[in-house]
Amino acid sequence: METPACTDTGTSEQPFDVFARACPSRETLEHVTGRWGSLTVGALREGPSRFNELRRRVEGVSEKMLSQTLHALERDGIVNREAQPTNPPRVDYELTPLGIEVADRLLALIHHLEENMTAVLAARETYDGTRGGR
Amino acid sequence: METPACTDTGTSEQPFDVFARACPSRETLEHVTGRWGSLTVGALREGPSRFNELRRRVEGVSEKMLSQTLHALERDGIVNREAQPTNPPRVDYELTPLGIEVADRLLALIHHLEENMTAVLAARETYDGTRGGR
């Protein structure tokens, strides 16, 4: 039982405070919200998916990045990897129960942003306009 | 009125589909969920904050990164910047109404992860153990 740095910091009352410098929760947050992590988790919320299927759904991700992302998520217990020893090989990825909970919260954020992109784009024009278009 | 790439893609029924390669919503998502973006937005949810105050709350962020992050968030209409021409200068940052909505969804995700870190750490040990501790 090691005690992560953030659990014995007097500063916070939260056991795993993501705002604390050396807290492992910060890593996990980055895995989940990272450039490819968020899209991968979001895509898997629609159901189990094979590697290349996932690659198609998450437009722009490379083999290497998807592989890396899936490993990190599997290690954190967000994603389950199920390989079948057939030929050609078939590997399915799916969210764990924790992964589903995480995905739902992440998708709530994503959808909210998607729904408000018009406002975001408007804000950008105002911002860029005010400063003479930097 | 430019038409963002993702709005006329036949593939998706969502106007701004974050899964689409060139959609601006992906940028905004990255600003909000990025390494420092998520922590900055989360910290600002507790109320308006001055620059160095924020820097102290988000442990580990550098001056430069915080400044950069705040600019991106301001441009996207997530954060409001209010400078008072006093001496010494005083600048307050606060979330916009949209920012508050975004922050709440983000914090729901963050808190859920914090609450489940024990499970995550356990999953890591299992994962690392299975493969001979890489």
Place this chain on the structure above:
DNA sequence: CAGCATCCAGCTTGATACTG
């Protein structure tokens, strides 16, 4: 199909120094 290994360009980041 499902990946891993390697190489390397370039973007991100952190230190440091300086301004108003």
Place this chain on the structure above:
DNA sequence: CAGTATCAAGCTGGATGCTG
């Protein structure tokens, strides 16, 4: 206090080639 400017370094991530 609230930043901006500059520079070096390191990590990210894409391309390519190979394995089972």
